[in-house]
Amino acid sequence: MIQFSIIIPNYNHSKYLRERIESVINQSYQNFEIIILDDASTDNSREVIENYRTHAKVKAIIYNETNTGLQSLQWIKGIEAASFDWIWVAESDDIAEPNFLNDAAAEIGNQNKAVIYYTDSYHMKSAEKDPSQVKFSSMKGNYFNTGHWNINYSEDGIVEIDTYMKYVCTINNVSCCVVPKKEALDVLYQFPHMIFYNDWLFYIQMLERCPVVYSASCQNWYRIHQESHFSTRGTGLIKRKECFNILCYLYKAPYITGKNQLVRFFTEQYLGIGIWKERKYIVPLFAFCLKRSPAVFLKFLTHLLVIKITRKKIKYIF
Template sequence: MSLVSVIIPNYNHGRFLSERIDSILNQSFTEFECIVLDDASNDNSKAIIEGYVTKDTRIKFYPFENNSGSPFVQWNRGVELASNDLIWIAESDDSCDTTLLQTLVNEHLKYPHIGLAYCQSLKIDADSNISGSWKDFTFNMDAELFNVNFIMDGMDFISNFLIHKNVIPNASAVVFKKSVFGKAGGADVFLTTNSDWLCWLTMLVNHSVAFVPHPLNKFRFHSDSVIAKHKSFCSPIYKEQFDCSMRYRFELWCKEQRVHLSAKILAVNQQYISYDIGNRGLHLFRNGKWLNGLADIIKASVFPQFTLGYVRRIFRRGNS
């Protein structure tokens, strides 16, 4: 009988799949089912997965004929199919240490009130070489806290960290409860980015979080990864919802669920929304859409500490 449902949502990651599946099958914790979802890949993914299905009865394969267009549709499908309350979404291009699952399951067993437990992550490249650590991502927020194990009230975690940026940058580092995920409404499939961030926020408004500082997860950064595409963004299409739409949806969800957010959380969230609107305005202004850009910059000026720089940047560009 299994205790954990491991979900692998895959799309065209055939070159990484064997390493991903092997890293799961080699876990020291073995009481799990493995649900593999394929979102109509056009590479060799299906053949690779089918080869593993014949070798290990814990693996269940669900191929889909039509591409959903969103990894978060796959998240919801996988969680719905899961027969256990503990869920690990192991992204198909990532890898991990053999003790990841045991370590995070132990956190849930020791602290049953938590909604999710996550560990530190290493960065790896397309060839699985370690290229860095995600520890740097939180260093300027708290240089000491993320060096040790901790349990924190969810609202405190949101207020201190998660409302500022997604300090849980990779789902592969997380084991969460299906029941908590369901009460939070699952993954928002209308967000093309940051639905994972929204999930962590909505799950933690009513539940605590556990953190393990050991870098047991290996978060792959490669040319086709979502985060790489965001970082390389330089097209005339501004990715408005990279942060802004997610923040609007978080506030809306809290209102609908009658969740009370502190004045501090609301103020910080509104300031970041203002910053994003200002960035969009600057982008539009620089691409010849003067009126729309100026309208956004004026709208963002509700929080001038976030927007005075925009005017200076526009004039610098005009004088260069």
Template sequence: MLKLVSVIIPCYNQAKFLREAIESVLYQEHPRFELIVVDDGSTDETSDVAASYDRVRLIRQSNRGLAGARNRGLAASCGEYVTFLDSDDRLLPGALEIGSRQLDLNQEWAFVYGRYRYIDVNGAPLPQGQQGSVSVEDCGDSYEEMLVRNFIGMHGTVMYRREVLERLYGFDETFMVCEDYELYLRICRQFPIGKHDNLVAEYRLHAESLSRDSSLMLKSAIRALHLQRQFIKGKEQYQKAYEAGIRGWRELYGERVVEEIRCRFRDYGYLGLVQSLGRLFVLLRYYPQGIIDHGCRKIRCTFMEKLI
């Protein structure tokens, strides 16, 4: 018998995209799935949209954040396999069938992930094309590679075994973002994972996405890595991967924070710097070299532009 797949959509004030997310699941041809929408304290029409579909089970709760909403949906679900779809993203046809078939064929995998593509705010595909990075076969050790970077990219491409999620107690609710990366690290440290090469989901790029908060992403990604330190002591290959990961996250999001500060100063002058104090403190703690190497130079150039 085909195993039941639970699809959980957490939603916080994303009613304008939710209908597309729901219908991308309802159009799946897999014969056994349940769809749960968790309204995480929304003040828009999220609950009304979800309640308009007979096949959707709606759960309302006060705001607990993305990790808390996912955990609530997991607790209410029944499927042996579980997929989490963000409310502004979409599954592509065949996603559930492909994921469940891969887990059926590879009983040792804790989860399987696939490829995705970017779409714009209106749902049109962007020219970046197909995404999906290093496969488990390519990187050899998924934990080592995950320490270096989050090679999965889009959470909606992942299908989990429920027993693994329950064994690890789900998502860490102290994370506002990067809760998926933190979970991947815990899973990859203890279980094998797998990848397929099918395009199964669409990732929407828009200004309201939490991943646009570079300061928060920088803090959270580095914190997720810091939690691994006790497990990599004395293991040289993992320590090197960890150090590479710290450098990578600092450079990726640290540079974005520097640019955000520069833009605020360009647009608002010293008021912009005052408004960016929180970002400056994040840089001082997590990416001080960025201030020395790039931040002062960029801000100084912007200052000279304003004088001219």
């Protein structure tokens, strides 16, 4: 029987935390344990969390005394405390539908190997759940001009990376995903800690080890708000540096095709967007990229100058 360890990492999401925990506890599939982590929140998250200390499903509650600001460190801590072989990192500001784990268990049970399982998600911008809100399958399908995410599918991990994942993190967010514990720790123990794009690189490295299984059923609500991790921390320089690191990782990978096209895509969608309006970042970004990979930097710089000179209009992903 499939058993899940559910990691709920939290930082200052007290207003969403109860709804998140309840959406986990009330899953129709009940073979799971819960591990709650708090990264030294300054709101009343601890008060909310303590209400669940004696709940039968809660295996552990772990508090940090100082804030790390790094999701991957929290993931490692939670997964190390896990008893079971399948991990669901349920971010503290998202919401799960009651059948998320039931569907995951059914799909995983059909496999005789470690897989990455994920579902479609709603892009939740309102305070309440509203099924009329945009689905990630529609957003991705519109950009790539495909119905790929409208139906269930399974795919070899390397093929998935080279077809879609090399361009954008097509696994919508960590809350919609279940991963095998052993492979997740293998990746995370060697992981370069990132602030913004750690999930993208994590999935790339997981897909190098495992095939992917996708459900077109919307079983996750990805909440967009001003206090979200991606919205509140760091600067455009940090984001661009992290994107360049991912680009270099992909560029070096032997299975990646169309590498010059990939550099152009990263230049248009990540590295170059708004750079001429944020001139203070140009010199430190160029210095970082040149040191990281002179060959990739030269291609990036060439594409950047072509875009500026030709005033090329860019079709952005989202």
